[in-house]
Amino acid sequence: MRDATPTRIVGTxxxxxxxxxxxxxxxxxxxxxxxxxxxxxxxxxxxxxxxAIKDIRFGAGINWDxxxxxxxxxxxxxxxxxxxxxxxxxxxxxxxxxxxxEPVVLLAHPDKARLHEAVEAVEIDYxxxxxxxxxxxSERQQTIVWGEDNVIKRFLVEKGDVDSAWQxxxxxxxxxxxxGAQEQLYIENNxxxxxxxxADGLIIRGSMQCPYYVHKALLRVFDLPAEKVRVxxxxxxxxxxxxxxxxxxxxxxxxxxxLKAGRPVKIIYDREEDLAATTKRxxxxxxxxxxVDKDGHLLAMDIQVDLDGGAYATVxxxxxxxxxxxxxxxxxxxxxxVRSHAWATNVPPHxxxxxxxSPQTIFGIERHMDQIAKAVGISPEEVRRRNxxxxxxxxxxxxxxxxxxxxxxxxxxxxxxxDYHAKRARFARENATSSAIKHGMGIASFMxxxxxxxxxxxxxxxxxGLEADASGHLTVLVSSTEFGQGTNTMLSQVVAxxxxxxxxxxxxxxxxxxxxPNSGPTVASRTTMIVGRLVHDAALALAGILRxxxxxxxxxxxxxxxxxxxxxTAQFGALRSEARYQPPKDIFWDDAKYQxxxxxxxxWAVYVAEVAVDTRTYAAEVVNxxxxxxxxxxxxxxxxxxxxxxxxxxxxxxxxxEKVVWKDGRMSNNQMTNYIIPTAADVxxxxxxxxxxPCEHGPYGAxxxxxxxxxxxxxxxxxxxxxxxxxSFTSIPLLPEDIFLRMAEAPEPECLEIVGxxxxxx
Amino acid sequence: MSAAKxxxxxxxxxxxxxERSATVPPMxxxxxxxxxxxxxxxxxEGCGEGECGSCSVLLDGVLVNSCLVPxxxxxxxxxxxxxxxxxxxxxxxIQRTFLELGxxxxxxxxxxxxxxAESLLRKNPHPDLDAIREGLAGNLCRCTGYMRIIDAVKHxxxxxxxxxxxxxxxxxxx
Ligand code: FES
Ligand code: FES
Numbered sequence: 001m002r003d004a005t006p007t008r009i010v011g012t013x014x015x016x017x018x019x020x021x022x023x024x025x026x027x028x029x030x031x032x033x034x035x036x037x038x039x040x041x042x043x044x045x046x047x048x049x050x051x052a053i054k055d056i057r058f059g060a061g062i063n064w065d066x067x068x069x070x071x072x073x074x075x076x077x078x079x080x081x082x083x084x085x086x087x088x089x090x091x092x093x094x095x096x097x098x099x100x101x102e103p104v105v106l107l108a109h110p111d112k113a114r115l116h117e118a119v120e121a122v123e124i125d126y127x128x129x130x131x132x133x134x135x136x137x138s139e140r141q142q143t144i145v146w147g148e149d150n151v152i153k154r155f156l157v158e159k160g161d162v163d164s165a166w167q168x169x170x171x172x173x174x175x176x177x178x179x180g181a182q183e184q185l186y187i188e189n190n191x192x193x194x195x196x197x198x199a200d201g202l203i204i205r206g207s208m209q210c211p212y213y214v215h216k217a218l219l220r221v222f223d224l225p226a227e228k229v230r231v232x233x234x235x236x237x238x239x240x241x242x243x244x245x246x247x248x249x250x251x252x253x254x255x256x257x258x259l260k261a262g263r264p265v266k267i268i269y270d271r272e273e274d275l276a277a278t279t280k281r282x283x284x285x286x287x288x289x290x291x292v293d294k295d296g297h298l299l300a301m302d303i304q305v306d307l308d309g310g311a312y313a314t315v316x317x318x319x320x321x322x323x324x325x326x327x328x329x330x331x332x333x334x335x336x337x338v339r340s341h342a343w344a345t346n347v348p349p350h351x352x353x354x355x356x357x358s359p360q361t362i363f364g365i366e367r368h369m370d371q372i373a374k375a376v377g378i379s380p381e382e383v384r385r386r387n388x389x390x391x392x393x394x395x396x397x398x399x400x401x402x403x404x405x406x407x408x409x410x411x412x413x414x415x416x417x418x419d420y421h422a423k424r425a426r427f428a429r430e431n432a433t434s435s436a437i438k439h440g441m442g443i444a445s446f447m448x449x450x451x452x453x454x455x456x457x458x459x460x461x462x463x464x465g466l467e468a469d470a471s472g473h474l475t476v477l478v479s480s481t482e483f484g485q486g487t488n489t490m491l492s493q494v495v496a497x498x499x500x501x502x503x504x505x506x507x508x509x510x511x512x513x514x515x516x517p518n519s520g521p522t523v524a525s526r527t528t529m530i531v532g533r534l535v536h537d538a539a540l541a542l543a544g545i546l547r548x549x550x551x552x553x554x555x556x557x558x559x560x561x562x563x564x565x566x567x568x569t570a571q572f573g574a575l576r577s578e579a580r581y582q583p584p585k586d587i588f589w590d591d592a593k594y595q596x597x598x599x600x601x602x603x604w605a606v607y608v609a610e611v612a613v614d615t616r617t618y619a620a621e622v623v624n625x626x627x628x629x630x631x632x633x634x635x636x637x638x639x640x641x642x643x644x645x646x647x648x649x650x651x652x653x654x655x656x657x658e659k660v661v662w663k664d665g666r667m668s669n670n671q672m673t674n675y676i677i678p679t680a681a682d683v684x685x686x687x688x689x690x691x692x693x694p695c696e697h698g699p700y701g702a703x704x705x706x707x708x709x710x711x712x713x714x715x716x717x718x719x720x721x722x723x724x725x726x727x728s729f730t731s732i733p734l735l736p737e738d739i740f741l742r743m744a745e746a747p748e749p750e751c752l753e754i755v756g757x758x759x760x761x762x
Numbered sequence: 763m764s765a766a767k768x769x770x771x772x773x774x775x776x777x778x779x780x781e782r783s784a785t786v787p788p789m790x791x792x793x794x795x796x797x798x799x800x801x802x803x804x805x806x807e808g809c810g811e812g813e814c815g816s817c818s819v820l821l822d823g824v825l826v827n828s829c830l831v832p833x834x835x836x837x838x839x840x841x842x843x844x845x846x847x848x849x850x851x852x853x854x855x856i857q858r859t860f861l862e863l864g865x866x867x868x869x870x871x872x873x874x875x876x877x878x879a880e881s882l883l884r885k886n887p888h889p890d891l892d893a894i895r896e897g898l899a900g901n902l903c904r905c906t907g908y909m910r911i912i913d914a915v916k917h918x919x920x921x922x923x924x925x926x927x928x929x930x931x932x933x934x935x936x
Contacts, residue, residue, distance in 0.1 A: 016864070019861045022866045024857065025803070025804020029803075186870075186904055187902060187903070188808070237806070238870060238905055240904070271811070638864040642864040642905075642910055646904075646906050648907055672808075672902070677902060679899040686907055
């Protein structure tokens with residue numbers, strides 16, 4: 001369906017479907033919902049990082065009869081939230097705790113204000129065990145906290161022959177790069193309301209991305225048949241991956257309390273709890289050893305990727321997979337080896353956050369490309385240009401790029417719109433003679449795979465539905481959720497376009513597992529490309545049903561469509577179509593060798609950062625940020641640009657502001673006062689440019705774009721800081737105190753990497 | 763319940779132009795009085811410590827974080843919440859520009875953000891870019907990157923917008 005034909009609605013800035021409620025205050029988020037007789041729930045968490053639970057005591061001064069108390073013994077089914085690894089994270093710690101925020105006891109009370117002191121009054125005694133808190137401690141394997149070797153997951157990707165490439169190298173460039181944990185910081189905290197009745201079973205409403213993940217988890221925890229668990233997504237105030245897996249745990253907690261209390265129970269985390277206990281982006285360390293020829297062409301890349309997975313596997317295997325696959329960047333190299341590990345540590349499990357592993361490795365490769373440029377003596381743009389993947393090339397996993405790709409054109413455009421050359425020349429002049437403030441320009445070029453990795457989409461086997469009533473009004477039935485990205489609007493546009501209607505003729509059903517089929521989780525930049533395509537197919541199938549009954553001709557007007565719906569429903573009853581995912585025929589993936597077509601399509605981008613570094617205050621500021629991206633067809637220019645700008649702002653935070661301070665496995669700055677994200681006064685001017693190359697997999701040629709913009713900003717910004725200040729910083733977040741330390745120690749420009757001529761592998 | 767009897771006070775104030783009252787503990791947060799006692803759930807809680815601005819309301823015309831204001835302090839005051847921005851079901855200009863220009867994504871910051879904008883525009887009807895950025899700096903948004911919020915405020919100053927102007931920078935078709 002490579003489709004560049006003119007469209008009426010796709011490509012226009014259709015209004016946000018649920019926007020009216022959001023600007024009037026009418027939208028109902030989970031904490032806005034109050035059920036009759038509802039109690040409030042709270043969580044008692046472990047106070048140590050690792051150990052055996054000896055005793056749980058309910059202290060004096062509290063009338064415990066007023067409370068409903070739940071421990072692991074109250075779980076009717078399995079004490080486990082299964083996601084990828086079986087017997088993974090427990091619902092409530094029973095004999096052992098493995099991180100300092102592990103839930104142990106649940107309490108409910110009618111008065112929310114009474115819960116705090118009660119939580120404080122629960123005393124848990126432990127026999128402490130040694131714990132590990134960093135990648136380095138975990139990989140030393142002196143203390144084993146997971147399996148036999150602390151390795152949650154490992155991958156090996158091999159292309160060509162890395163070991164014999166070193167002898168042909170003109171330069172060997174090595175570098176190590178680090179990224180910190182990052183909090184999603186959705187402004188709406190996590191929250192769930194559970195109701196229990198013997199007739200209907202368990203009903204969950206909550207802030208979440210993936211209603212069917214929650215559904216699946218609860219079936220096991222409560223040992224219930226599928227029809228006895230119902231999960232409904234409330235309006236969700238931001239997620240970014242942070243509400244992918246954790247809501248299953250909160251839903252299980254609220255459900256257990258509701259079951260025991262015999263009444264609805266609401267659990268809403270406050271900000272401190274949400275920050276401390278829920279998932280964050282995996283901290284990472286990446287090591288690159290690269291062989292290049294005298295012109296800067298990549299001859300070999302030996303890459304090590306290490307992630308801190310935290311105390312349980314949760315999504316770490318798939319985050320590591322995406323990190324691994326993206327680690328070679330958008331470059332052609334015939335000899336690549338990637339060895340990657342997710343290490344277990346005794347911190348709360350790290351999880352999904354926009355980009356899902358790729359911001360970590362793209363930070364590594366894109367900082368490293370600048371070091372290669374330096375070693376070879378060419379410009380950062382030139383080293384990238386010389387190595388860009390082109391149509392017909394193969395990626396690290398051997399995926400042949402079949403679609404046209406235009407990285408060189410995008411690089412030209414990014415340099416032009418940012419006025420890169422003129423600015424860089426001017427900054428070089430000014431920085432030499434001036435002054436307190438140094439300016440610089442930095443580039444990152446990168447890609448992001450859309451959809452689940454490898455065979456993921458085959459396993460998901462997504463299904464969507466579409467219903468029409470007698471008036472011809474359509475309702476899209478998907479479990480794909482809206483949490484700000486524009487899912488509702490985009491899907492309405494697809495249906496309206498396909499059936500010649502307007503967006504007002506289309507509604508999106510509230511995601512409710514009793515009403516909508518499983519169209520898969522809302523993750524992995526898959527909703528537009530994969531689910532949008534299925535919804536498009538369902539729309540065509542619905543028209544097909546009407547034609548079969550001779551109610552509709554090949555070409556039809558909106559009125560004819562409405563008349564056909566009226567006639568159909570009068571004669572035959574409900575009018576409904578479905579579409580199920582069909583794996584594309586030419587896509588193959590080998591899970592054992594980690595080779596093949598990792599993603600049906602990639603989005604591509606070149607970003608340019610312009611920074612100012614104040615050498616008196618050591619503050620780095622991003623002044624302008626230019627983004628050029630190719631995301632297939634742009635479905636809605638306002639929503640798409642909003643996604644890019646939001647992702648860039650998060651990337652600026654990742655690079656320069658957001659630091660999780662750890663103390664014995666626990667986040668110690670778990671307040672908005674001291675975990676700082678960018679404000680309206682901090683964000684740069686962000687410019688968004690799209691290139692459109694319709695892709696055959698998505699509806700009307702669209703690809704995924706939600707995660708892409710978080711991948712590029714951090715390396716572009718640090719590359720620009722190197723251009724400005726002459727110092728190669730290799731780790732983020734980079735705060736003024738970090739800049740101060742390096743400037744105080746090493747006022748001279750410094751390159752951490754080993755650069756030199758090669759005599760063969762050492 | 764065993765809780766010691768808490769003194770309740772009757773708070774009378776004008777909320778969104780209407781005289782209201784609530785009998786609550788005097789130190790109850792205005793945020794909770796609005797949400798729980800008056801069912802004005804458009805006022806949101808993001809942090810409870812005065813950092814995020816999602817609980818912003820105008821108190822006698824002044825932008826405050828309602829999570830930091832005890833009910834007592836609002837007694838006799840005029841309060842404006844997001845629910846009071848539209849008149850007779852017609853969106854206020856600022857609501858329209860937020861909606862049409864992409865100023866709202868997940869929407870959780872939007873009520874507070876629009877009140878910050880309203881407060882800014884009342885004080886300074888023609889703010890320049892820096893003034894807009896400063897005026898919104900007490901309200902956190904994690905979704906938008908602020909560009910379209912800033913745009914929405916800019917356009918709220920100017921003539922009503924047309925959706926045709928809303929596209930981002932030019933798009934190249936290949
Ligand atoms: S909830 Fe009041 S400022 Fe965040
Ligand atoms: S729109 Fe989601 S936080 Fe602002």
